[in-house]
Amino acid sequence: MTKLWGGRFQKSAEQWVDEFGASIGFDQTLVNEDLDGSIAHVQMLGDCNILPCDDVQSILGGLVQLKKLAVENKLEFSVANEDIHLNLEKMLIDLIGPVGGKLHTGRSRNDQVATDMHLFLKNRVIEIIELIETFQQTLVTQAETHVETLAPGYTHLQRAQPISFAHHLMAYFWMLERDKDRFKDSVKRIDISPLGAGALAGTTFPIDRKVAAEYLGFANVYENSMDAVSDRDFILEFLSNSSMLMAHLSRFAEEIILWSSAEFNFIELDDSFSTGSSIMPQKKNPDMAELIRGKTGRVYGNLMGLLTVIKGLPLAYNKDMQEDKEGMFDTVHTIVGSLKIFEGMVRTMVVHTERLHDTVHKDFSNATELADYLAAKGLPFREAHEITGKLVFLCIQRGYFLLDLPLEDLQQASSLIESDIYDVLSPLAAVRRRNSLGGTGFEQVKVQIEEAKKRLA
Numbered sequence: 020m021t022k023l024w025g026g027r028f029q030k031s032a033e034q035w036v037d038e039f040g041a042s043i044g045f046d047q048t049l050v051n052e053d054l055d056g057s058i059a060h061v062q063m064l065g066d067c068n069i070l071p072c073d074d075v076q077s078i079l080g081g082l083v084q085l086k087k088l089a090v091e092n093k094l095e096f097s098v099a100n101e102d103i104h105l106n107l108e109k110m111l112i113d114l115i116g117p118v119g120g121k122l123h124t125g126r127s128r129n130d131q132v133a134t135d136m137h138l139f140l141k142n143r144v145i146e147i148i149e150l151i152e153t154f155q156q157t158l159v160t161q162a163e164t165h166v167e168t169l170a171p172g173y174t175h176l177q178r179a180q181p182i183s184f185a186h187h188l189m190a191y192f193w194m195l196e197r198d199k200d201r202f203k204d205s206v207k208r209i210d211i212s213p214l215g216a217g218a219l220a221g222t223t224f225p226i227d228r229k230v231a232a233e234y235l236g237f238a239n240v241y242e243n244s245m246d247a248v249s250d251r252d253f254i255l256e257f258l259s260n261s262s263m264l265m266a267h268l269s270r271f272a273e274e275i276i277l278w279s280s281a282e283f284n285f286i287e288l289d290d291s292f293s294t295g296s297s298i299m300p301q302k303k304n305p306d307m308a309e310l311i312r313g314k315t316g317r318v319y320g321n322l323m324g325l326l327t328v329i330k331g332l333p334l335a336y337n338k339d340m341q342e343d344k345e346g347m348f349d350t351v352h353t354i355v356g357s358l359k360i361f362e363g364m365v366r367t368m369v370v371h372t373e374r375l376h377d378t379v380h381k382d383f384s385n386a387t388e389l390a391d392y393l394a395a396k397g398l399p400f401r402e403a404h405e406i407t408g409k410l411v412f413l414c415i416q417r418g419y420f421l422l423d424l425p426l427e428d429l430q431q432a433s434s435l436i437e438s439d440i441y442d443v444l445s446p447l448a449a450v451r452r453r454n455s456l457g458g459t460g461f462e463q464v465k466v467q468i469e470e471a472k473k474r475l476a
Contacts, residue, residue, distance in 0.1 A: 034098075041098045041101045041102065042101065042102045042103075042341050042344070043096045043097070043098060043100065043101060043102055043103060043106055044098075045344055045345050045348065046102055046103045046132075046135075046344055047096050047103050047106075048139070048344075048348050049103050049132075049135040049136070049139055049344075050089045050094065050103060050107070051086070051089060052134075052135040052136075052138040052139045053103050053104060053107055053131070053135050054082055054085055054086050054089065054107065055138060055235065056131060056134045056135055056138065056214060056235065057082055057107070057122055057131075058079060058082050058083075058086075058234070059214065059231045059234035059235045060122070060125075060126055060214060060215075060231055061075055061078045061079060061082070061122055062075070062079070062230075062231075062234055063215075063226060063227055063230045063231040063234065064121075064124060064125065064224075064226070066227065066230055067224075067225055067226055067227050067230070069124060069125060069224050069225065069226065070121055070124065074118050074121055077115050077118050077119075078111070078115065078118065078119060078121065078122050080115070081111045081114045081115040081119060082111065082122075084114060085107060085110055085111065085114070094106075094110065097109075102128070102132075103135070104128045104131050104132065105128075108120075108122060108123065124224060125215065125217070125222045125224040125226045126214065126215060126217060126222070127216075127217045127218035127219075127248070129216070129217070129218045129219065129248040129335070129336040130213045130214055130215060130216040130217055130218075130244075130247060130248050131214070133213035133216075133247060133248055133250070134212060134213050134214040134235070136253075136254065136343070136344070136347070137209055137210075137211065137212065137213065137237070137253065138235065139347075140209050140253065140254065140257055140347070140351075141206065141209045141210055143351045143355075144202050144205065144206055144209060144257065145206070146355065147202055147351075147354060147355065147358070148199055148202050148203060150355060150358040150359065150362070151195050151198060151199045151202070151264075151358060152199065152475060153358075153362055154195060154358055154361060154362040154365070155192050155195050155196070155199075155471070155475060156475055157362050157365050157366045158188050158189065158191060158192045158195075158365060159189075159192065159468060159471050159472060159475070160366075161185075161188055161365060161366070161368075161370075162185035162188045162189050162192070162464070162468055162471075163185070163468060164185075164370075165183070165184040165185045165188070165370060165372070166183055166185045166461055166464050166465060166468070167183065167461055168183065168184040168185065168370065168372050168375060168376075169181050169182075169183070169184070169375060169376055169379045169446050169447065169450060170182055170183070170184040170187060170285070170375045170378070170379065171375075171378050171379050171382065171384055172187070172384070172459070178378075178382045178383070178384045179384060180384050180385075180387055180449070180459075181379040181384050181385065181446040181449050181450050182450060182459040183450055183459050183460075183461060183464050184370065184372075184375060185464050185468070186459040186464050188365075189464065189467055189468065189471065191267065191271050192471050193467075193471075194267040195264075195267065196471075196474060197263075198260065198263060198264040198267060201260045201263065202257075202260055202264075205253070205256050205257060205260060207238075208252065208253045208256060209253045209257070210237055210238040210239065211237060211238070211239045211240065211241055211253075212228065212231065212232035212235060212237035212239070212240045212241070213240075213241050213247035213248060213250070214228065214231045214232065214235070214240075215228035215231055215240075216228075216241060216244035216245075216247035216248050217244060217248075218248065218335070218336065219244060219245050219248055219249075219334070219335035219336065220244055220245075221244045228240045245334050245335045248335050248336045249332070249334050249335040249336060249340075251325065251329055251340065251343050254325060254343055254347050255322070255325055255326065255329065257347065257350070258318070258321055258322035258325060258346065258347070258350055259322055261318050261321075261322075261350045261353075261354050262315075262318050262319050262322050264354060265311075265314070265315040265318045265319070265353075265354060265357065266315065268311050268315070268357055268358075268361055269311065269312045269315040271361070272308040272309070272311045272312040272361075273308075273312060275288070275305060275308040275364065275368075276305045276308050276309060276312070279303075279305050279308075284371055284374050285370070285371055285374060285375055285378075286368045286369060286370050286371060287303075287368065287369045287371070288303070288305055288307075288308075288364060288367075288368055289363075289364070289367035289368065289369075290303075291363070291367070292305075292307045292308075292360065292363060292364045292367065293305060293306065293307070294306040307360050307364060308364065310360075311357045311360060311361060314353050314357060317349065317353060318350050318353055318354065320346075321346030321347070321349060321350050322346075324342070324346050325342070325343055325346055325347075328340070328342045328343065379446040380420075380422075380446060381420060382420070383411050383414070383420065383421060384446070385421055385422070385444045385445075385446055385449050386407050386408075386411055386421065387407075387449075388443050388444055388448075388449045389403075389407045389410070389421060389440070389443070389444060390403040390404050390406075390407040391403075392436075392440060392443050393406060393407070393433060393435055393436070396435045397435075398433070398435060406432050406433050409432060410424065410428075410429065410432050413428070421444050422441060422444050422445075426438060426440075
């Protein structure tokens, strides 16, 4: 089969070589974007009187037919035609005759593929932003339910201080808020049109790149044709932003996995987000959370892969850039699925409030309250810390918790301790008092929930 670019060649590659070089196996994902780019391009060619009206109408009619067939999943792609661009151009020529060959006037596959990816990523990033907001709304809804649900807060995975469970959930809201802001900001660098830049040097035809950009809904055009066809920063930025998002989801997934274990038993996941064991009938595994944790690695890998591809490329286009797509497609698929799954897991999970209540009443996470109590009475905090530590050790020896110690034992450690210490050591009081800005105090948690609602609105 003669290639559309084969005029200079006297010999055809063997089939296995064609298969190695072809990208149609994955870039057919861009079929709608490629057709939209072609429609805008030919409309611009007509507006600029580069092609006669009859040719423009004939080409547009063919492209619209191809779009209809694409929607119906009736297009058949061929490795012999290498990529999505040549496949569709060949289909167009077969459909409307040689006039279809005029479509490529004033453009190259180099600016064509870059345009496709800008269009693809712009639409997907908008979708991702919407999914993040849906997940954030779910977190806010759960947080409102659990403002006064006490839970152990951890450092080093050791119980540290009692907190509001809503406060813990809202920490992930704000992580997602930063993720969302990064994706929103990246749209400025995605929303730029390379169309009309040609192979690298522009074109001799009197095209109007801004008209084509307007047809496609782009806010701007690239100022430099070499930069237009070689820039993959917008994909790298997307992969970087996606990696940070997945890092946050992975951290949350790890906590979901821990919380749903028998050892923690803080939550139970809905059956629809869990799986069983083929051998152990009692098992209820948090597989979806584990998969999200595991898929984080592939998103990181996609970022590192493209960084490595780009790092040594001379300007302008190089075949290496064909490796920019699969990682981008995979990352979009991964984070869209992860956000949908996570939103469902959090929306349907059952929080074991009584279990959480018991944990903060049977540990030493209120020890800081005692140290702060002594410091507030004028004792240097380091001395207060030491006294409290010794009392904790005494409790461990006796099998007590701080609230169980008789007042005389507490006063023997420090004469500053009075009977009001038991109110101070109450986990509920400990959480309620932490009303510094951004703290876990119930009133502060309500403040951040209201702020979150404003952001979402």
